[in-house]
Amino acid sequence: MKPLSRLILTSAITLVMINAWAQASTQPSLIPYPASVTMGKGEFVITPGTGIVFDIKDGFENALAELSRLIPSGKSLPRPSTKVIELQKDAAITSTEGYQIAITGQKVLLKAGKPAGMFRAVQTLRQLLPIAIENKSTEIQSLRLPGLTITDEPAYGWRGVHLDVARHFFSIAYLKKLIDGMALYKLNKLHLHLTDDQGWRVEIKKYPALTEKGAWRTFDKNDSACMRKQKDDPDMAIDPKRIVKRNGKTLYGGFYTQQQLKDLVQYAAARYIDIIPEVDMPGHMMAAIHAFPDLSCEGGSHWGELFSTPICPCKESSFEFAQNVFTEIMDIFPSEYIHLGADEVDRKSWAQSPLCKELMAKEGLKNTAELQSYFVKRMEKFFQSKGRKLIGWDEILEGGISPTANVMYWRSWVPEAPVTAARNGNRVIMSPGNPLYFDNLPDAHSLSNIYHFKVVPEKLTAEEAKFIIGAQANLWSEQVPSENRADYLYFPRLLALAERVWSAHLDFSSFQQRLPAHYNRLEALRVHYRLPDLSGFAEHNVFVSQAILDIKKPLPNLVLRYTTNGSIPVATSPALSKPLVIKQPVTIKLAAFTAKGLRGEIYTLNYKKETYQEPVTVANTKAGLQCKYFKKYFLNTGGMKTLQPDSQFIAPNITVPAFVSAPSFGLQYSGYIDFPETGIYSFYLLCDDGGRLMIGNKEVVNNDGQHAPLEKSGQVALKKGLHPFQLHFIEGGGGFTLQLKYSKGSGEPVRIPDSFFRQQ
Structure with missing residues (x-):
């Protein structure tokens, strides 16, 4: 691109006319909903003569690239049309991700003070455009945008998504797809749980055995559970690309090279998403200890009552290993934050270790909780020496915490943890198991529970609440063996979270009205999302003479299909196009399908014939x-x-x-x-x-x-x-x-x- 002070690109768009708006007064189906939306008159029509105008000095190249991807560019014209889309820097917009949009019949004006804000503005424009732009096989002659004015900025700075790639492994292609979905809905932190007892997924060049040995395992109890469930749900099948035969053994695994992750970091950064790496220690280190047995106090690692043997915080060699690993991690990930984990540590081996008893006496540590704190504080000082900030799960509060550590709250049963941390001056990311552990099965209440989640605990004052920096959804993958299953668990719950942590003014009824417009966009993006719940029946149904199965479809374009022979409904199964009369005991399996064949939840409905139960006579109740x-x-x-x-x-x-x-x-x-x-x-x-x-x-x-x-x-x-x-x-x-x-x-x-x- 030539270094001109003013650069004009012209869009060339061909073939089919699509009108995304029936009336300019219609509420736009935006998620997350902006801070302020004022509907105007008329519409802006994007045609082959529409120019895109920006100043090269403003640093909006990523936003321009995204806009040009959405509106494919053709040859440049000698001069621009009078109708343009303009990207303009506005120093008065001080929020890093804040932006403004003004659409009239003559112009689309996007304003932001920072590049991240301009990119967020383009994502809002993307949602205003018809879904056909997501399908590159469909060429479009003209696009219409409604006249409106938007002013917007996020309520919270941390809007996170976590993925455990240690228990089950996910491809770089899937991570990019997830990043694309995050960008569309203005989520900005991707937390990758890279290591755990079940797998070490990141190449460490100083210790190649970590991936040579630690990235592969024989099938475990969670793999077996997935295999049992795949009989009723194909998404529970273990990805065959992750299975290999070595030395007569069947192994599951995989890992990322450092270059793959560096490329992924750049991909995310172009979308203003930070990737936060987690190498979990001192606990959850069985995969590493199997490769290096001397990392533990007793030599080797095994399962205790709840957790595995951790690394030993009383050996200098443990700190040398940890620092060497994190030095390479920091070379891959330039993020401000590095996640140490430090959760669910079985400290029994420390209590029995002569080395640990000696160290505790020397450092004046009263118990193993303070010994764990000693490990965390030493690692934090190392992180700080590299210009990084430590995050730990909320267990780092036990035994004492430095005022600069960042706490990720997850233990719903310890409600005082985020309150204690915030009052101590520690910044807190809210990710409690209920409702933000997305490996928990979704149901009809999930979206409401997420949307109404209180990010700031009620006990905090307004001043203390400033230490709550946002919230995050966590997806632990013990029983998430496929990318389709991950999509199903993420979407549409991530949309509810996205609005909860971005929008200052929340309206769940409005969200429910806007959500259906996003299902087709997700499908166009090949997201294997969870279809809306079906209702009007119970799992175990009874009838006296007959029952009628009559279901109101949650979306008009769905087709309901069913079987009565115990098989899973498929796209060729009979359609439930009218009420079904049931006069005999039967088991019905039922599912909704989209026109493109995406299947929703499989419901098993058991029907049993009964007589009315007689009441009892009880006096003086x-x-x-x-x-x-x-x-x-x-x-x-x-x-x-x-x-x-x-x-x-x-x-x-x-x-x-x-x-x-x-x-x-x-x-x-x-x-x-x-x-x-x-x-x-x-x-x-x-x-x-x-x-x-x-x-x-x-x-x-x-x-x-x-x-x-x-x-x-x-x-x-x-x-x-x-x-x-x-x-x-x-x-x-x-x-x-x-x-x-x-x-x-x-x-x-x-x-x-x-x-x-x-x-x-």
Whole structure:
């Protein structure tokens, strides 16, 4: 490109006319929604004569390249059209990512103070353009943009996405695709979890054995779980490109060369996305210790009760190894932040080590938590000597923390951690397991939970809240064996997070209205996103004479397909084009499909014929339910069966009172439920961790076990009157969720009125 003070490029766009806007007054379907949008009159039409104008001194080359990619350039014309798209620097816009857009019939003006802001402006313009621009096989003659004015900047500086490439490996091509999706929705930090017990994924030239040995493993229990699940979901199949045969063994693995990662860093930087590398230590280091056994205190590594043997912080050789590794990591990644991890450390081997006892006495360390802090602080000083800032998971608060360390909060069951860190002056990134661990299965509540997530803890003052710098979604890949599965878990949840951390003014109803416009764009970008949930049925359904399966499609272009022989629905399965009458017991597998063949969630619907349960006669009932409280850890609700409760109380409904504060506990609600009329009732039990619902002589919903927030449903046929009621619930630690709703017939699920619950 010639070094002219004013440079004009001209777009040449051919073939089909697409109009993205029916009316200029329509709310634009932008995600995240800008701080201010004012709709204007008319529209700007991009034609082969439209020029793109910018000043080469402004540093907007990346934004220009992106705009030129969206609007393919042809030959230059001798002079520009009077209608132009102009990229203009405005020093008055001080936010690094802030921008303004003004569209009239004569001009599109993009203004920003910094290159990142101009790039964000182009992404907003991209969302205003028709989806056809994403499909390079479709040529477009003219494009229309609505008249409007936008002023925008982010609410938070850290808008992150995490991917664990250690448990399962993901290609550079997929990482670029993820970066492209992040750029579209203005997310700006990609946190790569590069090492763990199950795999070492980054080339370290000083220690080639880390990838020669540590990048490969035999199949583990999570691989086996994925293989079992692939029978019902092809996305759970392990990528065959990651499987090799060596010395008679079948191994899974892979790693990135340093040059591959350097190229990826440049790719992300052109989109104003920082890649934050994580090499997790002192724990989660089994892959490295297998290659270098002397890294641990006892020699080698094995699994303890919960975690693996960590490296030894009492050997200078451990620090030499760590510093050598991070020196090469810093050469690859120029990011301001380096993630040390430092979570889930099994410190038992340290407590037994003579070397550690000697070091603790020398340094005045009272316990192994302070010894871990000693390791973290030494590593932070090394990072600082290289001009970098340390991030650690919130366990780095234990044993003491320096005021300059950055804390990534993840342990939902330690709600004071981000409060303590912020009050200590540490900057905090919010990424709690509920709702920001995206390996937790999505359901109908996921988008709302993410959108309404409180980034700033309520206990913080306005001044303290300044230390909360943003939030991040984490995807741990133990059971994410394919890139399609990763897409399914990321999208559309990332869109809800993107708006939550960018937009200052939040409106979930508006978000829900804007979201459908993005599904087709995601599909055009080959994103294997999760289709909207289907509703109008339960997992376990009953009927007395017959049932009717009648589903309202969440998107008009979906086709519902089903099977009754136990097979998975495919694109050629029968279409559910009209209500299906069911008169005999049957199991139906159901899924939605897009026109391009993308399949949504596979639902298994069991139908069983029943007679109405008879009510019971009970005299002198009172409001509420009896509840037994167990202060103990349970794997499932059955663990409470033979135990005596620690206490009992009367509950007005299915809620957990504030005085139930044990880290792990169980609750047994019992009494009666009074139904005002005879009918088929559906129940929806959302819980984290496990729960079971029994009405009369029937288990209606089984949502038992240790798991993240998950809703399950079931039906029961009941006559009017009182019916015995039991709900058992357990919380294993980490923050609980408990919600029970019901519906009758085809009605919407609602909260059960307190007046329904009775006890003696």
